[in-house]
Amino acid sequence: MSVTALKDPPREARRSGSADVVRLKPAAARPSRWPGYAKSVAATVIPPLVVVLLLGLLWEILCSGAGATLPPPSRIWADSKDLILDPFFVAGPQDIGLGLRVLVSLQRVAVGFGLAAVVGVLMGAVIGQSVWAMRGLDPLFQMLRTVPPLAWLPLALAAFRDSNPSAIFVIFITAIWPIIINTAVGIRNIPQDYRNVALVLRLNPIEFFWKIMLPSAAPYIFTGLRIGIGLSWLAIVAAEMLTGGVGIGFFIWDAWNSSRLPDIIVALAYIGVVGFVLDRLVAGVGSIATRGTQAS
Amino acid sequence: MSAYLELSQIGKTFTRGSATTEVLREISLDIAKGEYISIIGHSGCGKSTLLNIVAGLTSVTTGGVILDGKEVNAPGPDRAVVFQNHSLLPWLTVYDNVRLAVDKVFSGTRSRAERDAWTLHNLELVQMGHAKDKRPSEISGGMKQRVGIARALAMEPKVLLLDEPFGALDALTRAHLQDSVMQIHASLGNTILMITHDVDEAVLLSDRIVMMTNGPSARIGEVLDVSLPRPRKRLELVANPTYLKAREAVLKFLHERHRFVEAA
Numbered sequence: 001m002s003v004t005a006l007k008d009p010p011r012e013a014r015r016s017g018s019a020d021v022v023r024l025k026p027a028a029a030r031p032s033r034w035p036g037y038a039k040s041v042a043a044t045v046i047p048p049l050v051v052v053l054l055l056g057l058l059w060e061i062l063c064s065g066a067g068a069t070l071p072p073p074s075r076i077w078a079d080s081k082d083l084i085l086d087p088f089f090v091a092g093p094q095d096i097g098l099g100l101r102v103l104v105s106l107q108r109v110a111v112g113f114g115l116a117a118v119v120g121v122l123m124g125a126v127i128g129q130s131v132w133a134m135r136g137l138d139p140l141f142q143m144l145r146t147v148p149p150l151a152w153l154p155l156a157l158a159a160f161r162d163s164n165p166s167a168i169f170v171i172f173i174t175a176i177w178p179i180i181i182n183t184a185v186g187i188r189n190i191p192q193d194y195r196n197v198a199l200v201l202r203l204n205p206i207e208f209f210w211k212i213m214l215p216s217a218a219p220y221i222f223t224g225l226r227i228g229i230g231l232s233w234l235a236i237v238a239a240e241m242l243t244g245g246v247g248i249g250f251f252i253w254d255a256w257n258s259s260r261l262p263d264i265i266v267a268l269a270y271i272g273v274v275g276f277v278l279d280r281l282v283a284g285v286g287s288i289a290t291r292g293t294q295a296s
Numbered sequence: 297m298s299a300y301l302e303l304s305q306i307g308k309t310f311t312r313g314s315a316t317t318e319v320l321r322e323i324s325l326d327i328a329k330g331e332y333i334s335i336i337g338h339s340g341c342g343k344s345t346l347l348n349i350v351a352g353l354t355s356v357t358t359g360g361v362i363l364d365g366k367e368v369n370a371p372g373p374d375r376a377v378v379f380q381n382h383s384l385l386p387w388l389t390v391y392d393n394v395r396l397a398v399d400k401v402f403s404g405t406r407s408r409a410e411r412d413a414w415t416l417h418n419l420e421l422v423q424m425g426h427a428k429d430k431r432p433s434e435i436s437g438g439m440k441q442r443v444g445i446a447r448a449l450a451m452e453p454k455v456l457l458l459d460e461p462f463g464a465l466d467a468l469t470r471a472h473l474q475d476s477v478m479q480i481h482a483s484l485g486n487t488i489l490m491i492t493h494d495v496d497e498a499v500l501l502s503d504r505i506v507m508m509t510n511g512p513s514a515r516i517g518e519v520l521d522v523s524l525p526r527p528r529k530r531l532e533l534v535a536n537p538t539y540l541k542a543r544e545a546v547l548k549f550l551h552e553r554h555r556f557v558e559a560a
Binding site: 193194196197199200201202203207211212215216218 | 381387396401
């Protein structure tokens with residue numbers, strides 16, 4: 001379940017082209033027009049931009065033919081310019097900008113994921129501490145976590161009799177498993193040394209939880225949270241397609257029903273960007289919170 | 297001699313499935329207040345198990361540990377341990393590592409300012425006051441071990457338990473730390489129980505050296521009094537006949553009579 005591979009794209013790629021072998025003088029001797037950071041920003045931004053442009057061009061060519069079923073970028077721009085340019089317009093109770101729709105979805109995710117994080121870490125801590133709880137519950141969790149998010153929706157609708165709590169429940173139940181499992185693994189991997197320190201100091205369970213467990217298991221917990229937030233975002237879009245409302249998921253379904261394909265593609269881009277930002281956000285919080293937790 | 301710390305008929309048997317291994321048999325030892333005792337033996341002879349029993353981290357199968365008139369069978373700050381691999385919490389600074397122990401032990405008896413001063417005092421004692429805001433990953437192995445010692449000392453333990461405290465250090469750093477521990481022992485008069493496998497270290501530091509036979513079923517083979525006057529100076533001892541004799545006795549015990557037999 002490692003996520004480290006997702007981190008930092010290879011920033012050193014640009015070096016491969018330069019003729020390092022023949023240049024004996026240090027580079028600093030040459031007056032540089034570009035400050036160092038501008039160069040590195042350009043090096044990370046330009047390659048993806050080029051790729052996006054090339055793909056867009058390819059797409060335009062492929063979908064411009066007479067028999068094309070999907071709209072090319074030019075038509076998306078022509079048809080859905082208002083959605084792209086103004087994410088926050090309000091033209092009526094059901095006719096609002098995509099940015100606002102995303103916010104509605106994010107609100108649901110925040111509640112569901114927040115609950116999942118708190119409950120998941122606490123349950124993971126209990127399970128990680130107790131061998132018997134682990135043995136008893138682990139098979140159950142391994143089974144439940146493979147249940148697709150939407151399979152929970154009918155049950156949730158039956159139980160809550162309302163779409164909004166049902167959608168939140170689906171988020172919760174989707175995100176909680178990786179959080180529980182990763183936290184439990186993190187707790188089980190607390191070095192015996194730290195446990196001995198806690199024993200000698202006679203830390204009580206609450207002190208042990210705050211001072212040893214959480215910091216020691218933090219890298220694992222944040223791995224779980226990061227997987228969880230990704231799954232939440234996957235699930236909310238699907239859940240909203242079925243439950244309705246004003247979320248981004250329902251927007252896609254609505255657009256499909258009224259054959260507005262360009263709108264769907266714009267919405268997909270929104271979902272992708274927001275999912276990416278969410279992942280980076282949790283990863284960023286994680287790297288700040290787990291600073292210094294690695295033993296040397 | 298009045299026993300301050302008494303190990304009485306300690307036996308320890310590990311059971312794994314149907315197989316039982318007797319690690320320690322009938323270990324009895326009386327330690328006076330302020331004494332510096334080393335336990336030496338080949339690896340695998342159960343000396344770390346013995347220390348863990350005194351610390352309360354491992355339970356005895358038979359016998360018991362009596363400290364200052366009371367039986368002890370659970371870990372506590374009255375028997376502070378300096379672990380071999382320092383065991384500092386990497387997410388806390390040097391200061392906070394010691395402060396955690398100080399807060400836990402003295403939360404009811406000393407004010408916040410007193411605890412702060414006591415933390416700094418103990419860091420100064422091991423000459424680590426300058427690095428109080430560093431994290432363990434930013435200081436060297438010897439410095440970490442100093443902080444580990446400061447943390448243990450700060451608990452004002454009745455007995456200080458050192459589990460091969462200098463084992464992971466290079467020879468020069470080890471010598472520095474040994475000198476520091478000798479100074480602290482001289483000024484504070486702690487009762488110290490140290491596990492070691494270094495003969496010179498044992499002779500230099502200890503009042504008595506407890507030599508253990510090879511496991512399984514390890515026993516106390518011999519107890520050697522080191523009657524060198526304190527303060528001891530490393531360099532002056534190099535040619536001291538008492539020192540050499542003690543050293544020879546330990547070496548003979550370890551390498552002639554109880555030579556380490558490779559188990560696997």
